[in-house]
Amino acid sequence: MDQNSLFEAALGLTAPWKVTGSGLERDESGKMFLCLEIEVQPGAKVPCPCCGQPCTAYDHELKRWRHLNFWQHATYLSARVPRVDCPEHGVRQVEVPWARAGSGFTLMFEALVMALSREMPVSAVAALVGETDTRLWRVVHHYVGQAHAAQDWSEVHTLAIDETATRKGHRYATVAVDLRPETGASARLLFMTPGRSGECVQQVALAMPAHGAQPNQVKMVAMDLSPAYQKGAAEHFPAAQVVFDRFHVMKLAQDATDEVRKQLHRMGGDVKGGLWALRGNREGLKAPQKQLRDELCARYKEIGRALALREHLQETWEWTGAFMAGYHLKQWCQWADRSRLEPAGAVSQAVTHDQKTLGGHPRILPQPDNLGGH
Ligand SMILES: [Zn+2]
Numbered sequence: 001m002d003q004n005s006l007f008e009a010a011l012g013l014t015a016p017w018k019v020t021g022s023g024l025e026r027d028e029s030g031k032m033f034l035c036l037e038i039e040v041q042p043g044a045k046v047p048c049p050c051c052g053q054p055c056t057a058y059d060h061e062l063k064r065w066r067h068l069n070f071w072q073h074a075t076y077l078s079a080r081v082p083r084v085d086c087p088e089h090g091v092r093q094v095e096v097p098w099a100r101a102g103s104g105f106t107l108m109f110e111a112l113v114m115a116l117s118r119e120m121p122v123s124a125v126a127a128l129v130g131e132t133d134t135r136l137w138r139v140v141h142h143y144v145g146q147a148h149a150a151q152d153w154s155e156v157h158t159l160a161i162d163e164t165a166t167r168k169g170h171r172y173a174t175v176a177v178d179l180r181p182e183t184g185a186s187a188r189l190l191f192m193t194p195g196r197s198g199e200c201v202q203q204v205a206l207a208m209p210a211h212g213a214q215p216n217q218v219k220m221v222a223m224d225l226s227p228a229y230q231k232g233a234a235e236h237f238p239a240a241q242v243v244f245d246r247f248h249v250m251k252l253a254q255d256a257t258d259e260v261r262k263q264l265h266r267m268g269g270d271v272k273g274g275l276w277a278l279r280g281n282r283e284g285l286k287a288p289q290k291q292l293r294d295e296l297c298a299r300y301k302e303i304g305r306a307l308a309l310r311e312h313l314q315e316t317w318e319w320t321g322a323f324m325a326g327y328h329l330k331q332w333c334q335w336a337d338r339s340r341l342e343p344a345g346a347v348s349q350a351v352t353h354d355q356k357t358l359g360g361h362p363r364i365l366p367q368p369d370n371l372g373g374h
Pocket of ligand 1: 052087088090
């Protein structure tokens, strides 16, 4: 087997395509690269890209693609690509089996870029393969756009809508995620759009028909307590019950504990070091923090009460049934309202906001959320 036939076999080329030249060359900077020249066998007929009818070549255009490296050397395929003169479709450039139209990379090189892009930033992939990130982004956008367009949303019944910060926190985006709490499947990102207004929720609803789905099939929307999202969900997902997910509710409870601590501080109380000692569950703390937490609870009954409230709220998610979880939460709200801790009362208000329209059931997802990333 000669060298050209060897590369032909390695590329998986079949007639009428042939490797007609191969060799290492040097670029302007002296770096070696492998160049493989490909041609259509003289006189061979090639299919019209529109109808597939075999036609003879009309003329040729020289094109080049970056391919997978040959060992440490960058590799390029260079081909004289025929144009055919189809009786029906006129003069057309034929398709090549190793690349998609308009791309300067072979399909295998694009597959490598996509595989690497899952693991690292595109700029890092660009540095690794020696291409500009602009060129690689074009590849990523193409395949991500294609995969997203093909996504089937017909089984989506529970959505989670949340805001996320992009560009080091300077801009916000809204993400919509498909939750399957009943199957335990991991959450699937469906939609992302700039901003965090009610209009973003509308855009999620508007995107559904293109994915074989309708807003009315969504029975539950989990979210933070943002009024804009609540309003958006009420308008654009009319069949869905809005629920507040665990992370955001527990964050409110944590903020309420912080607020109690700050109030004590403002009134001259000694709560030094309390910010971290009072955060999260006691079991998660190191010994000195545990001790400080116990001391603060003993010194200030307000802190003790705020922490007890926080723990009791957390127990809501230990109930597996929605009925008992709802009952537990109602009890909790009554306790919070009576606690004479203003921040805890505010949490109670927030989670039961609009409760009249929901038969008095506080709106918290009974299962732990599986949004991840928090
Ligand atoms: Zn044709």
